[in-house]
């Protein structure tokens with residue numbers, strides 16, 4: 001199989017490249033990545049060679065995309081601007097990469113009849129009430145997102161991802177593009193950019209900076225290890241039904257305060273050694289995924305069921321890969337400080 005992976009030098013994309021490289025030796029991988037601030041050649045450098053090629057370029061560059069797509073069997077599309085906080089400062093790159101970029105890939109996949117898998121987020125559904133505010137603490141209907149949930153994005157990031165999902169729907173129905181979509185919850189694991197919550201706090205502690213918690217810390221995210229996400233995407237690519245959407249999640253709901261206290265404890269710090277900072281405008285309250293369709297129809301199940309063990313491995317990875325993140329730490333924290341965060 002000739003497989004094009006967009007955004008394969010970013011966090012989740014590079015983990016997927018490594019997953020396919022390790023587990024599916026019959027696949028030839030071409031990574032198309034612009035190497036924005038979030039992309040890093042080092043994330044795939046050690047496996048570049050006969051089976052993995054890196055093309056540095058923009059998914060909005062139609063001639064380049066056509067040149068690559070013309071000899072592909074399938075494309076898994078990860079490339080995107082991915083950080084909510086950045087989208088609140090300047091939404092324009094989000095429109096470019098997430099909307100125009102997806103459109104450019106869809107047009108090319110249609111031209112060359114390439115099987116297309118679009119990687120998206122649960123944030124397209126907006127947020128859910130906190131369980132404490134639901135009758136019976138949320139044991140009933142509406143407790144989690146399903147494929148029936150209404151699109152209701154909150155930020156420039158999530159609204160551009162919602163727009164990209166809609167484009168995939170349109171191309172699938174009108175042009176019979178062989179496409180599937182997955183909407184996944186919050187990923188954690190190695191190679192995640194240090195602007196994101198978990199790596200920011202781990203690297204803060206390693207740098208002698210107090211961790212920063214937005215607002216009250218009550219907001220809930222549904223955590224999944226990125227390797228479980230990779231297996232799910234591969235399963236959908238190879239066994240999913242064309243035209244379908246699958247939700248990916250690992251029953252990992254935790255509020256941010258609990259996650260931070262766990263990191264502090266695992267790193268030998270007092271559990272209250274952090275600062276409360278300005279909340280994110282429009283901050284989504286809670287995400288939670290019902291992944292039963294993926295589990296029952298395609299037989300996928302998460303393997304990282306113990307969050308604390310996964311978190312421990314992630315802390316070990318950032319501790320032993322300080323060269324990977326140290327050079328950027330000051331600039332990332334300066335940018336946050338300008339926002340009061």
Ligand code: NAD
Nearest residue numbers: 007009010011012034035036038039058059079080082187
């Ligand atoms: P990331 O920011 O770490 O990586 C994005 C990659 O895309 C980078 O390598 C970047 O260089 C590349 N890229 C950006 N714009 C590009 C362009 N115009 N042309 C070519 N390459 C470009 O993001 P991530 O966290 O790995 O997320 C990957 C995908 O997964 C995104 O589509 C995101 O919406 C989705 N997703 C992320 C999460 C999460 O928890 N991080 C959860 C669900 C879905």
Ligand code: TDX
Nearest residue numbers: 082083084121123186195196197200212213214219256
């Ligand atoms: O310093 C921080 N302190 C803090 O309390 C940061 C950076 C974040 N937070 C909070 C905000 C969120 O409630 O932690 C939570 C997680 O924040 P992010 O890591 O920025 O992730 P989130 O906004 O939830 O979005 C992530 O998951 C869904 C990815 O970045 C998206 O790409 C994906 O679609």
